[in-house]
Amino acid sequence: MADIIQLLPDHVANQIAAGEVVQRPASVVKELMENAIDAGATTIKLIIKDAGKTLVQVIDDGKGMSVTDARLSFERHATSKIRSADDLFQLHTKGFRGEALASIAAIAHVELKTKQEQEDVGTCIEIEGSNFVAQEVVVTPKGTSIAVKNLFFNIPARRNFLKSNTVELRHVIDEFHRVVLAHPNISFSFFNNGSNIFNLPTSNYRQRIVNIFGAKTNEKLVPVEEDTEVLKISGFVGKPEFAKKTRGEQYFFVNDRFIKSAYLNHAISSAFDGLLKGGTHPSYFLNLTVNPQTIDINIHPTKTEIKFDDEHTLYALLRSAVKHSLGQFNIAPVLDFDRDSTLDTPYNYKANGVSSPKVEVDKSFNPFKDSTNLGGNHPRTFKTQIPNNWDGLYVGLESKGNDFQKDFDEVQFESEESTVSLFDDDKQLDQTYTTHQIHNKYIVSTIKSGMLVMDQHRAHQRVLYEEFLQNMTVNKAASQQLLFPLYLHFTPQELVLIKQLQTDLEHTGFVFSNILNESVEIIGVPVSVPESEVSIILEQLISDVENEVPDSHFSATDLLAKSMAKSLAIKTGQSLEKDEQEHLVNRLFACKEPNVSPTNRKTFITMSVDELDKKFI
Structure with a gap:
């Protein structure tokens, strides 16, 4: 029988290893920036194009490499930080495996320029898919510049797995944050498609967070x-x-x-x-x-x-x-028995003496002055003043009472204004089914074949999703003006996303009066949105846009409708009245797709009488 185990060619082994190290452009950013930090750089510049798919370039002013080191750095498991296995437990650097540059070079076009301080000229190396294309002498400043172009050019299947530029840029920015927060003593700058996103000077840790x-x-x-x-x-x-x-x-x-x-x-x-x-x-x-x-x-x-x-x-x-x-810092409550300062003696009165209150008594006062004392142990009786015309007090009272009753009978009460009910009372009386809420999460309703169990949160998401989608695509939703403008603060990256979604947000009922460098001024919100929920909705929307992969088949309008529906839907644990339960059931089955939520999860299940009968066998 022929042997079936074979050694993999180097270029295939490198591509497999690259799958562990390089998952997306953000992985390249992480590896290259960490190498720059290990090289002792004080200034690092990151340049990307098309969220890193076309170009990821890191320029540093570190110690640089010699000609031999520059060529050897692209070999597998070549590193300057490890000499023995024991060194793995004494690590004070970032990269130590020696596989990052080799893995990156296997799946991209790489151009390396490097020069040490004592050298007059540097070295330039070009690699395409692990193949050395050129190596020559070049004039370059001290430090290293590595440009990674056309990521996954030789693995189209891997390139197809990359997400949209918005999502990939979010991952790149996340990796950038993780590196720059750990090193406030290094100056960083970040350019995307020619625009400067970050310019972070050397600072302390608090200032780096604020920047x-x-x-x-x-x-x-x-x-x-x-x-x-x-x-x-x-x-x-x-x-x-x-x-x-x-x-x-x-x-x-x-x-x-x-x-x-x-x-x-x-x-x-x-x-x-x-x-x-x-x-x-x-x-x-x-x-x-x-x-x-x-x-x-x-x-x-x-x-x-x-x-x-x-x-x-x-x-x-x-x-x-x-x-x-x-x-x-008095953020958390502590057990404290401090007295109320309002009960303290005012400063101006602390030196004054205390004067005792005086009680004056009228010695000539006699409560029994007008009473007749019969002497002995007999009880005392007091004179009562009786008016002489007491019998005239009741004259005409009977006639007044009759007139009052007559006037009262003629009183006309104003009828209450009839208002339109959200629910048709006649229709409700005709309905033979009833609804019940279980654990403030599920709504149970009877149907002809058995019963229906509905998830209130998912069902309301579906109802709101279709409502918002219609408002944004068919007609403009109504907006309620705020008495005072609402100011919300966001990071510069979040404001870029809000500007991209501004038109769609305005179609749902939001009205923006001004968008500044770090804040947004809102003067109108959708009718169904409480003012207190606006910041939560926008935060959730930004998170969804960054993380929920809006690819080519995903429209911003659809994503916005999903995000708002998720934020405003009835939450699990919220108690509903009978009318609200029935109204939610009716609205769900008036939707185009009542079976699933906007995230394709079941909104309800049905159970027939036969299925119930089997439970009791």
């Missing part, structure tokens, strides 16, 4: 500081009143490396226990410094997950540190 997320962020931050033998914590958490519906502003850094940890995230959430509204998540920007020997970074291809030796201790310290900061 990224807007000036309004400064008032939302609560400092957290804790230094122990096991763990050092520094950074900021957001005040509870500014908690968001999404988890966007949550950053953990362990030894200046961004990580994801559901376990440590739970520690933060438990510290905020009782301070957050339902469905909201706190913001935090926390740096954790631990001994490198107590962590293992090499457990995930993207190096965003870390294994800790003693997670329980870190959990307890992190929770206590955040809880202490919230209490220290």
